[in-house]
Structures are given as C-alpha cells and as structure tokens.
Amino acid sequence: MKMEEKVIEIKNISKVYKIENFKVNALNGINLNVTKGEYVAIMGPSGSGKSTLMNIIGCLDTPTKGAYTLDSQDISKLNDNRLAEIRNKKVGFVFQTFNLLSRYSAIDNIELPLIYSKGRLPKPRREMIMDVIISVGLKGREKHRPSQMSGGERQRVAIARALINSPSIILADEPTGNLDSRTGEEIMAIFEDLNLRGSTILLVTHELDIARHTDRILYLSDGIITGEEKIKEPISAKDTLKNMPTLEDRISKLEENKNYEKDI
Amino acid sequence: MKRIFENLKVAFKSLNSNKLRAFLTMLGIIIGVGSVVAVISIGAGAEALITQNLQSMGTNVITISPGRAEPRGEGGPMRHLEDANTETIDEGELHLEDAIALQAKATLLNEVAPVLYGRNSTISYMSWSGQVSVTGTTQDFLTVQGYKMAEGNFINESDVSNLSNVAVIGNTVAEDYFGKINPVGEIIKINGKNFVISGLLQTVGTAGFGSNPDNSIYIPITTAQNKLYGTDTVDSIIAKLKNENQLDESTAEVKSILRIQHRIMPGENNDFSVSSPTQFLETASSVLQILSITLGGIAAISLLVGGIGIMNIMFVSVTERTREIGIRKSLGAKNRDILMQFLTESIILSLLGGLLGIGFAYLISWLVKTFSSLSPLITATPIILALSFSTAIGLIFGIFPAMRAARLSPIDSLRYE
Numbered sequence: 001m002k003m004e005e006k007v008i009e010i011k012n013i014s015k016v017y018k019i020e021n022f023k024v025n026a027l028n029g030i031n032l033n034v035t036k037g038e039y040v041a042i043m044g045p046s047g048s049g050k051s052t053l054m055n056i057i058g059c060l061d062t063p064t065k066g067a068y069t070l071d072s073q074d075i076s077k078l079n080d081n082r083l084a085e086i087r088n089k090k091v092g093f094v095f096q097t098f099n100l101l102s103r104y105s106a107i108d109n110i111e112l113p114l115i116y117s118k119g120r121l122p123k124p125r126r127e128m129i130m131d132v133i134i135s136v137g138l139k140g141r142e143k144h145r146p147s148q149m150s151g152g153e154r155q156r157v158a159i160a161r162a163l164i165n166s167p168s169i170i171l172a173d174e175p176t177g178n179l180d181s182r183t184g185e186e187i188m189a190i191f192e193d194l195n196l197r198g199s200t201i202l203l204v205t206h207e208l209d210i211a212r213h214t215d216r217i218l219y220l221s222d223g224i225i226t227g228e229e230k231i232k233e234p235i236s237a238k239d240t241l242k243n244m245p246t247l248e249d250r251i252s253k254l255e256e257n258k259n260y261e262k263d264i
Numbered sequence: 265m266k267r268i269f270e271n272l273k274v275a276f277k278s279l280n281s282n283k284l285r286a287f288l289t290m291l292g293i294i295i296g297v298g299s300v301v302a303v304i305s306i307g308a309g310a311e312a313l314i315t316q317n318l319q320s321m322g323t324n325v326i327t328i329s330p331g332r333a334e335p336r337g338e339g340g341p342m343r344h345l346e347d348a349n350t351e352t353i354d355e356g357e358l359h360l361e362d363a364i365a366l367q368a369k370a371t372l373l374n375e376v377a378p379v380l381y382g383r384n385s386t387i388s389y390m391s392w393s394g395q396v397s398v399t400g401t402t403q404d405f406l407t408v409q410g411y412k413m414a415e416g417n418f419i420n421e422s423d424v425s426n427l428s429n430v431a432v433i434g435n436t437v438a439e440d441y442f443g444k445i446n447p448v449g450e451i452i453k454i455n456g457k458n459f460v461i462s463g464l465l466q467t468v469g470t471a472g473f474g475s476n477p478d479n480s481i482y483i484p485i486t487t488a489q490n491k492l493y494g495t496d497t498v499d500s501i502i503a504k505l506k507n508e509n510q511l512d513e514s515t516a517e518v519k520s521i522l523r524i525q526h527r528i529m530p531g532e533n534n535d536f537s538v539s540s541p542t543q544f545l546e547t548a549s550s551v552l553q554i555l556s557i558t559l560g561g562i563a564a565i566s567l568l569v570g571g572i573g574i575m576n577i578m579f580v581s582v583t584e585r586t587r588e589i590g591i592r593k594s595l596g597a598k599n600r601d602i603l604m605q606f607l608t609e610s611i612i613l614s615l616l617g618g619l620l621g622i623g624f625a626y627l628i629s630w631l632v633k634t635f636s637s638l639s640p641l642i643t644a645t646p647i648i649l650a651l652s653f654s655t656a657i658g659l660i661f662g663i664f665p666a667m668r669a670a671r672l673s674p675i676d677s678l679r680y681e
Contacts, residue, residue: 060674088596099591116596
C-alpha cells in the first residue's frame, strides 16, 4: 500500500466542558486520520459530540487532551490569533444555515476571507472571486444579495466563499439540511466535483442517503467513534440528478394524466 | 493601510444600512459640538466688539468719577467694575475746581476735561423739537476724546468763562434738524433757552456704552451747570495721559492731587475713583472668558451625553450582529480585526457628528449675525478642539462595545439566533 499524505491526524483527543460544577465529556478519545483527497462523512445522533469534533477540526476550538495535526501543523496548542489564521487559510466552512452576511452581495460575501488574509494574494481579488463563482455555477448572480437568492444559490455562495483561499479541508456541516432534495442533490454534485478535482471534504450529516455519497462513513456516539464503514460504490449525485424528475416534469405529467382521464 | 480601508468600507456599509439610527446617534454629538463651538465663537465675537469699542474711546484716557454715584454716561459700567476690583470708595462729589487743580498740578496728564451729562434736555429748532443728550464740558474735551470738527469751532476757553450760550452738535443731530443746511450760526433752543451753533462734529461712530456722541450736543460746562441744570458738581473728569505706558503712575498722581483737593486724611477712603478703558478691557475680557468657559462647559456635557448615546447604540449593534461576528471569526477574523471594525464604526459616527456639529455652529453664528449686532468669530481652535474631542469620545465610548464584540467566542456567536 502506498503512503498517502495525511491531512487530518487526530490522536486520542478528548474535550471536557465545565457547566457550572458539572463536567461534560463531549469527546472521549477520538482517533481519526483523513488523507488528502478523501471524502468522509461523520454521522451520529445529536449529543454524540459531532459538533464538538467539527469545531475542533475546524480550529474554532481546541481539545482538552490529545493531539490534532492539520496539514502537518500541530493545532492543539495554538492561541486565538494563530487559530484564526489557520481557519482563514486551511479550513473552508459550509454551514447548514449558510451564514452569509445579509447586507453583502455574493461577491462581497465571497471576498470576506480575503479581507482577513495576510500577505499577497496569488491573483487579483476580482479574478479569484470570479474563478470560484464560475466553479459553483453562480455566474450572473454575483451582484445579488442573499435575500434575492434561493436556498441552493445561497449555499453555492457559501461554498464559493469556502473555496476562495484554496483550503486544505472543506468542512460541511449538514450542508443540505435546509434544502429540498433536488437542490440538496445539486449541492452534493458540487462537492462530488470538488472531490474529483482533489479537495478533501468532511461532511457532517444525520441522513444516510447523503452520507452514502462519500468514500467512508464514521459513526460517532457518546464522544467516541463506534464504527466505520467504507462505501464501495458511493452514490453519484450527478447520476441521481439525471433520474430525478424536476418539478416542472412532474406538473406536466400530472396534467397529461388529467387529460387522459377526461378523454375516457 | 489596506486594513484601515477595509474597516472604513465595512463601517460605512453598516452605517449606511441603518441611516436613521446612525443620524439619531450622531445627533448628541452634533448638538454638543455645535453648541460648544457656537458659544466659544459668540464669546470671541463679543470680546472683539468690546475691544474695538473701547479702543475707539482711546486707551490713553482715564476717567475720574465721584464715589458711589449712580452710573451714568460713558463712565458708568467701567466705574462699577473698578469699584469692585480695587478699593472701598466713600460717597463724594466732583467739582469744576477738581478739574482745574488736576490741570494745574498733574505732571503726567495732558488735557483735562470735566463733563456734565445732560438730564432730559429738550431741544427745538423752528417747529421741530426732540430729546437729545446734552453734554456740558470744556475746550479740552475735543482733544481728550479725539473728536474732529467738520464745520466751525468747538467750545473755547472764553465760552466757558463767560457762560456763553454756544453749542456744538453731533452729526446725527445736524442731519435730523438741519438736513443739508449748514447748521453753524443757526440758533436752537435747549430747554427753552437760545443757543448759537458754533460748530459741527465729524461722525464719531458709536462708542458702545452710554450716549451716542453723534446724537449729542456739547455746551460749555459752566452754562450747563448754572443756566440749565442748576448744579455745581460734575459727573466725571476725563484726562489724557502724556504717556499711555504710565497708567499706574498717572493714576497714583491723580489720586494724590485729588486727596489733597478733597482734604482726605491718610487712612481714609477716597471719595472718587479712577478708571481706564485698558483696565476695563482686561476685566471685560476675563469676565467674558469665564462666561464662555462656563457655557462651553455646560455645552460639553451634551457631548458627554452624546458619547454615552454612541456607546449605547454600539452595544445594541454588537448584540444584533453577534452572528456576523461569529461568521467573520470563522472565516479568519482575529479579535483585533473585530475590535477595529467596531471602533472604526463608533469613531466615524462621532467624527461625522463632529463635522455636522461644526456646520450646526456655523448656522447658529449666521443666525446670531443676522439677527443681532454681534458677529461671532469662528476660529480654528474650537473647531480643532471639538473635532479631537468628539473623536476621543468615539474612541472612549466605542472601546467597551468593541472589546465585547472582539471577545465573543466564535462557536457561541455562530449559534446565536
């Protein structure tokens, strides 16, 4: 077996929260490795420690114990400012609720991580933004504000924003949770495409159908990983979309049936 | 530099999205800065006006007034302030002899002129009549006051010694009663008695206090005392200094001469007072300055209140935008970035308020200029002061909300609904 480059290396991390005088063990010794270009889903019921794990992987939080290495950099002991830099450069967040700034246009939202980037940008800002807008299929909608866009379009803006700094990992937390199944599938198709082009993607979900799009599913329960499943044949979102009738198709089919009934 | 620009962009965007709130928040600063600058400018304008008026009276002239008389005429307000400033003065009178003694004995004085201000004098010429201020004085009055003749001659020495019925009229009186006719040689009645007009004064312009010299008639003091008003006192004595830098020495000399003249024993109080426009200028300036500082201080309180208003709104804004802060932090904003974002916003609020406040001050002083004789002087000092003060207020009152925003945990704020 060839040596694959590890992007995420988590060794025996645990997280303890203190709520008043009680100690809550959110994570109890998690071990997890993700290699470059992998597409991994994390599943688990609420309260299983999913969010805590996501926060630690996304560098929003640090573990109480254990070691976390992201892109061969030890994250466990970094201060707030260094964590912010890592989030900016190496992590791309996609949230269930999109988390776009409502007063900002798509372009301005996508630009946000660049504002907080240190150093020179590889390309002019404008070009970088247009590149990601095209890659998520939003061309022509870039001047719109979130309130003028559909849920699917908003999530595309969020994905574009996550991609702008070419992060080491994309962290998607229930990205299809607020979308209808067709739009959700479209978003999954974007992730699929990104993964094919080499992006490492971590997907948190509680829908098995969504999780089965990935290469590997990790099951989390009570702060430990209780199981792991390799998916031999992941669902292809593109294929699903082909077979999924659009709303317009359905309506026209219904009308046809009605006409047929009348004729009889 | 790039960061500052980004912060400005973000701040303007968020202020722009809530214009009414931004304006109402700024209102406190606008009113505060506006009133501070306006009060200081009006004070400066008043000071300039008084200085100008007093300088037109001559800085080398001193006025001697009897003790504790009701203030009247040009010496009035000056005397009051002087009394309050220096010494206790007993009641007393001044007479023509005092002026003669001063003229004879004082080595530091040039001309000395006793003055008697007319009481309710009715003048008439042909069928016109009216009230005009009549001043009894001597030939030296013209030199002491620095007035100039337009036509004819001023009262002369023999007019005074002969109790002549001659009058010199001011420009306004001439215009009112004679129009374009040369009044010299004409005869007018003052309180029913005939006077020959011997001369016409050039326009003096208002001296600010007491009677308007252009609307006055000057007659020999002896005539005024004996024929018109029946008194042997004079209202004041004015004298011109030989050297205006010897004000204190001259004043001391006048006092010693008059003490002898009035037979005042050592240890007893003077029954007269000596004052000069220079002294009054200093007193008036310091009074006005105290007034300006007091009023400006009261106005500054509204600046403080405005600052608290900014702090209040910034706290509301931080709470409202908790989620935005979470989003920005998740995208790599550091605590410092969030701090600067909110601080920039509050400084822009207060600085913009300060600029509008200066506009407000210009509006107030324009109104004052239009509807009163005072023209406020807006100088750079209060503007710079007000602007830096309001910026400081934005900084001071913005720092706490900004710090709260910066300290928010990204996880909690992302979850905030």
